[in-house]
Amino acid sequence: MQRTLKDYFIILLKGMAMGAADVVPGVSGGTIAFISGIYQELVESISNINLALFKTIKIEGFKTFWKKANANFLIALVFGIIISALSVMKLMHFLLENHPIKIWAFFFGLVLASILFVAKQVTKWNMITISALIISAIGAYGITQLSTMQGTDNIGFLIFAGAIASCAMILPGISGAFILVLLGAYATVSESVHNHDLKKVSAIAIGAIIGLLSFSRLLKWLFNNYKNETLAILTGFILGSLNKIWPWKKILESVIIGDKTVTLKEQSVLPGNYNGDPQILFAICLAIFGFLSILVLEKLSEQNK
Numbered sequence: 001m002q003r004t005l006k007d008y009f010i011i012l013l014k015g016m017a018m019g020a021a022d023v024v025p026g027v028s029g030g031t032i033a034f035i036s037g038i039y040q041e042l043v044e045s046i047s048n049i050n051l052a053l054f055k056t057i058k059i060e061g062f063k064t065f066w067k068k069a070n071a072n073f074l075i076a077l078v079f080g081i082i083i084s085a086l087s088v089m090k091l092m093h094f095l096l097e098n099h100p101i102k103i104w105a106f107f108f109g110l111v112l113a114s115i116l117f118v119a120k121q122v123t124k125w126n127m128i129t130i131s132a133l134i135i136s137a138i139g140a141y142g143i144t145q146l147s148t149m150q151g152t153d154n155i156g157f158l159i160f161a162g163a164i165a166s167c168a169m170i171l172p173g174i175s176g177a178f179i180l181v182l183l184g185a186y187a188t189v190s191e192s193v194h195n196h197d198l199k200k201v202s203a204i205a206i207g208a209i210i211g212l213l214s215f216s217r218l219l220k221w222l223f224n225n226y227k228n229e230t231l232a233i234l235t236g237f238i239l240g241s242l243n244k245i246w247p248w249k250k251i252l253e254s255v256i257i258g259d260k261t262v263t264l265k266e267q268s269v270l271p272g273n274y275n276g277d278p279q280i281l282f283a284i285c286l287a288i289f290g291f292l293s294i295l296v297l298e299k300l301s302e303q304n305k
Contacts, residue, residue, distance in 0.1 A: 008076040014038055015080020020088045022081070022169055022176050029081070030170045031238060035114050035294055040223060042077065043170065045070040046216035086193070093190075104247040105283035109290030111238060111245060117294060119235045122228050129232035136233040140240025153188050155203045161185040162207025167215040169208075171237060247283050248274040 014036045018029035033039040049069060056065040066072075095103045122129055161183045169176035180186040192200035222230040246268040271278035 003072065008072060011038065011073060011076040012080040012083075015077040016084040016088075017080075018077070019081035019084025020092065023085055023088060023092050028168065028171065028238075028241070029176065030168075031111060031114050033170070034234070035117050038077070041070070041073065043216050043219045043223065045074055046170075046212050047220040049213060100249075101247045101279045101283050102286055104245050106286040106290040107245050108242065108247060109287030109292075110294055111242060111290075112287075113291040113294035115235060115238050115242075118231060118238060122231045122235070124228055125232075129228050132229050132232040133236040133239070136236030137240035138236075140237045141243050142240075144241060144244040153200060155199070158185065158188070158200055158203040159207035159210070161189075162204035163211035163214075164207075166208035166211035170212065170216065170219070171234070243268055247287075248278060250275065 014032070017036065018032045021032045022029035030039065033042050053065065053069060056068060092103075161180060164183065165176040165179045165185075167176075168179045177186060180189055188200065189204055191197075192204070219230070248269050248271050249266045250269045250273070252265040252267055271280050271283075
């Protein structure tokens with residue numbers, strides 16, 4: 001398929017959307033990739049990167065290597081993610097600190113619609129796919145209930161955290177940022193990016209590359225051999241993760257790190273039990289807007305096809 005400059009600009013925008021989602025603890029960039037129609041190409045492109053691919057440069061030339069690596073696609077996407085991560089992170093932090101209910105309501109509607117979108121990709125529902133959905137939903141919900149660990153800025157730990165978070169980054173429903181929060185590394189990562197600490201950022205990046213290259217191969221194999229079951233599992237992951245982005249929360253445990261208050265444990269509550277103004281009307285409107293955004297994206301994707 002021959003892509004135009006316009007196509008790559010759209011891929012860059014999709015990368016920016018993924019980057020924006022990935023900096024929010026609870027929203028998965030993988031979900032954005034799925035609903036924007038680039039998920040399987042992303043997984044296959046990453047999984048194709050290996051030593052044999054680099055040998056292609058010597059045997060068949062750089063042009064063949066570039067084409068086999070689908071490098072134009074990956075560079076446009078990664079560039080979009082980087083732009084978004086560096087620019088949107090401050091905005092997202094501001095919104096989450098000052099308008100948490102509104103921003104979580106929007107993402108709740110968006111993710112809720114994406115459940116329907118991913119579930120529609122399953123061509124045959126049976127006991128196996130239904131069981132896979134239920135088990136993965138329970139597993140994802142359990143992850144959202146975990147307490148946050150006390151992290152460290154040790155380089156080895158940051159490589160490990162980057163690897164685990166990157167796996168979650170391309171797994172719809174599980175947020176890479178949320179995994180960093182659970183591991184106690186989110187504050188370290190955000191401060192390292194903000195302070196341009198190249199040593200720590202490089203450690204995280206190395207871990208992310210290791211995680212992406214290994215996990216993408218597993219996902220590619222699952223898609224090629226058990227597509228319906230894999231899609232059912234992904235649907236369950238997204239469904240189970242809804243607890244994390246429920247707009248109304250009660251903070252059970254928190255800790256102050258530097259000048260930031262980091263929540264260690266929280267509980268979803270009904271709007272009537274929320275300690276403060278529940279902003280129900282705003283929340284409903286933004287949730288509907290998020291839900292409709294996915295439906296519009298789906299229609300546009302169908303028209304492009």
